[in-house]
Amino acid sequence: RAKESGRGAFCFYEPVMDEKIERTRALTSDLHGAIARGELWLAFQPIFDLATHRILSCETLLRWDSPCHGSVSPAEFIPIAEQSGLIVEIGAWVLREACRHARDWPDTVRVAVNLSPIQLLSPGLAKVLKDALDATGLAPGRLDLEVTESVLLDDIDASLAALSAINRMAVGTTLDDFGTGYSSLGYLTKFPFQTLKIDRSFITALDDNPASMAIIQTVVDLAATLGMQTVAEGIETQTQLTQLRRTRCTAVQGFLLARPMSASQVANLLADETPRMRALS
Numbered sequence: 686r687a688k689e690s691g692r693g694a695f696c697f698y699e700p701v702m703d704e705k706i707e708r709t710r711a712l713t714s715d716l717h718g719a720i721a722r723g724e725l726w727l728a729f730q731p732i733f734d735l736a737t738h739r740i741l742s743c744e745t746l747l748r749w750d751s752p753c754h755g756s757v758s759p760a761e762f763i764p765i766a767e768q769s770g771l772i773v774e775i776g777a778w779v780l781r782e783a784c785r786h787a788r789d790w791p792d793t794v795r796v797a798v799n800l801s802p803i804q805l806l807s808p809g810l811a812k813v814l815k816d817a818l819d820a821t822g823l824a825p826g827r828l829d830l831e832v833t834e835s836v837l838l839d840d841i842d843a844s845l846a847a848l849s850a851i852n853r854m855a856v857g858t859t860l861d862d863f864g865t866g867y868s869s870l871g872y873l874t875k876f877p878f879q880t881l882k883i884d885r886s887f888i889t890a891l892d893d894n895p896a897s898m899a900i901i902q903t904v905v906d907l908a909a910t911l912g913m914q915t916v917a918e919g920i921e922t923q924t925q926l927t928q929l930r931r932t933r934c935t936a937v938q939g940f941l942l943a944r945p946m947s948a949s950q951v952a953n954l955l956a957d958e959t960p961r962m963r964a965l966s
């Protein structure tokens with residue numbers, strides 16, 4: 686291929702790489718205006734209190750149905766939105782829409798929104814947050830923002846300042862995907878999180894690695910000592926759920942209990958007492 690191009694050694698790309706770059710380019714350009722065209726929508730996945738079996742919160746998961754590319758995974762388009770700077774506009778839209786939906790839920794139910802590193806460290810975050818809360822009337826105490834640990838290490842002081850500012854507004858903070866990054870347990874004491882979300886990989890590992898139970902137990906106990914709640918994410922089997930019950934973590938989330946669902950589905954679920962009890966009994 687290098688020879689055909691006539692550029693000799695300067696052409697390094699494999700065809701498969703060209704395709705990836707081409708797709709990124711196409712997705713970037715189509716993501717512009719996706720909000721205006723109504724292609725983005727929010728899914729919500731319930732988080733269940735392990736003690737009461739009730740829905741404690743619902744996590745907002747962004748969806749993109751593109752007429753050109755079909756349904757694109759957030760794992761693919763969020764990084765693209767970050768690289769192109771679009772995440773600021775999209776993130777603000779997600780926050781406002783999530784608050785708007787949550788305002789109509791029972792007021793015992795919180796809403797969690799994932800925040801990209803760029804959003805957390807952007808100077809406009811406080812205003813975006815305030816605008817979303819003011820425009821919708823959602824009580825700030827019902828909102829939680831989930832951030833992954835990777836971002837915190839990039840700029841510890843700025844992350845700390847941003848998290849404190851969020852907490853001063855009475856909005857909750859959750860450390861997402863805990864255990865996948867480079868942070869140590871001791872590092873947890875540095876940041877003012879109210880909730881710690883144990884990454885799905887530890888839950889999956891319960892199936893064939895007994896040490897995983899010890900790791901989860903240690904994290905749950907340490908979090909409790911530090912006054913933090915714990916959520917176990919990605920529970921897919923009854924066996925995993927049984928083991929997690931023994932750790933006495935605060936809450937559980939996963940396909941076994943409830944899949945991400947549309948806003949109207951979650952509103953129906955929350956209007957009916959029975960399903961949330963059945964899921965865990």
Ligand code: C2E
Pocket residue numbers: 730745746747758759760763779799800801831861862918919920921938939940941945
């Ligand atoms: P996350 O915040 O860790 O979200 C959990 C992901 O795991 C979601 O994937 C969810 O659908 C999936 N999941 C939940 N339960 C299970 C389970 O039992 N088994 C398995 N295999 N998966 C489960 P999703 O929706 O594809 O989102 C992927 C990631 O994209 C999220 O990871 C989050 O980091 C990011 N993301 C999603 N929405 C947003 C958003 O609005 N803003 C930002 N910045 N990031 C978002």
Ligand code: MG
Pocket residue numbers: 744799831861
């Ligand atoms: Mg999350």
Ligand code: MG
Pocket residue numbers: 861862882884918
């Ligand atoms: Mg997570």
Ligand code: MG
Pocket residue numbers: 862
């Ligand atoms: Mg994750």
